[in-house]
Amino acid sequence: MKFFNKIEHFNRVYILVVAVIHILFGQTTIIKSPLIKGQVRWSGNIKVLGDVTVARGARLIIDPGTVIKFATQDLHKSGTDPTRCELIVKGTLFARGQIDKKIIFTSAAKQPKMHDWYGIKILNFDQPAQFEYVVVEYAYNGFDIKKCNPLIRYSQIRYNYNAGLRIAVRSRAKLIGNIIQDNGYSGVICETAAEPVLTDNVITKNQIGVIVFGTAKPNLGDLSSGSVNQGRNGLFENYEFDLYNHSSNLIKAEGNSWGTEEKEQIMAHIFDRQDSPQYGLVDFNPIIGNICLLYTSPSPRDLSTSRMPSSA
Numbered sequence: 108m109k110f111f112n113k114i115e116h117f118n119r120v121y122i123l124v125v126a127v128i129h130i131l132f133g134q135t136t137i138i139k140s141p142l143i144k145g146q147v148r149w150s151g152n153i154k155v156l157g158d159v160t161v162a163r164g165a166r167l168i169i170d171p172g173t174v175i176k177f178a179t180q181d182l183h184k185s186g187t188d189p190t191r192c193e194l195i196v197k198g199t200l201f202a203r204g205q206i207d208k209k210i211i212f213t214s215a216a217k218q219p220k221m222h223d224w225y226g227i228k229i230l231n232f233d234q235p236a237q238f239e240y241v242v243v244e245y246a247y248n249g250f251d252i253k254k255c256n257p258l259i260r261y262s263q264i265r266y267n268y269n270a271g272l273r274i275a276v277r278s279r280a281k282l283i284g285n286i287i288q289d290n291g292y293s294g295v296i297c298e299t300a301a302e303p304v305l306t307d308n309v310i311t312k313n314q315i316g317v318i319v320f321g322t323a324k325p326n327l328g329d330l331s332s333g334s335v336n337q338g339r340n341g342l343f344e345n346y347e348f349d350l351y352n353h354s355s356n357l358i359k360a361e362g363n364s365w366g367t368e369e370k371e372q373i374m375a376h377i378f379d380r381q382d383s384p385q386y387g388l389v390d391f392n393p394i395i396g397n398i399c400l401l402y403t404s405p406s407p408r409d410l411s412t413s414r415m416p417s418s419a
Contacts, residue, residue, distance in 0.1 A: 177194075315349075
């Protein structure tokens with residue numbers, strides 16, 4: 108009888124240990140299929156082995172606290188970059204994290220670095236895409252957005268090789284309350300008639316903060332009568348320029364903070380018609396005060412940050 112009691116005790120302890128391990132570490136769901144149809148929900152730990160496309164008419168819902176890791180090689184050898192994994196959204200995607208349960212899109216490498224995966228491509232035309240309290244890191248472009256108008260807010264977009272966000276082809280994406288930092292070439296690239304609206308974002312420590320090409324016309328703050336964008340972005344400490352206007356358009360960037368209130372210092376970090384006559388001007392007046400207010404505010408913009416790994 109004592110022997111069986113010991114076995115029963117051992118079994119109980121074993122079940123308890125397994126339960127604790129499951130709670131602490133969870134299980135990882137492996138995604139091999141290249142296509143999502145119908146409605147699919149991702150939760151917990153996800154590892155993506157190759158390109159995944161949310162088909163037109165399909166819906167992907169990602170729960171708060173989910174961590175999605177992308178392999179450093181593309182199992183399917185498809186997409187824009189056949190060597191890197193991509194999440195391609197042609198249908199509907201809702202990734203709504205919480206301030207203490209962020210959704211993380213990252214590399215599966217033990218020592219992650221820029222361009223480990225390709226990024227999130229949003230090509231969903233009239234179908235909705237929303238990202239809230241997410242972290243997107245170590246991709247080529249964190250987001251690559253064309254012909255659609257996603258909402259991205261209260262998120263952190265960092266350590267991406269080319270750009271935090273590339274916005275193109277008539278997209279009117281809304282970027283609200285994000286931190287866009289430490290991206291290799293640019294925090295935000297706007298091109299081919301894109302007209303994104305940027306409000307309350309911090310864009311810092313990129314090679315170029317925001318770069319505008321061709322017929323693009325982002326709205327970084329327009330204080331004229333009837334406008335709905337009050338600006339309040341912080342563009343500062345980008346290594347070459349905070350804003351580079353390589354288009355012929357007048358770019359509105361009113362009501363923002365530039366890390367200084369000295370206009371000459373601000374102009375030194377803006378490239379526009381003042382530097383080359385074939386390009387448009389940047390209207391950055393009026394300016395607002397200390398950017399530190401954006402960091403210390405107890406609002407949803409107060410996202411956690413971490414030091415960039417030396418391998419990046």
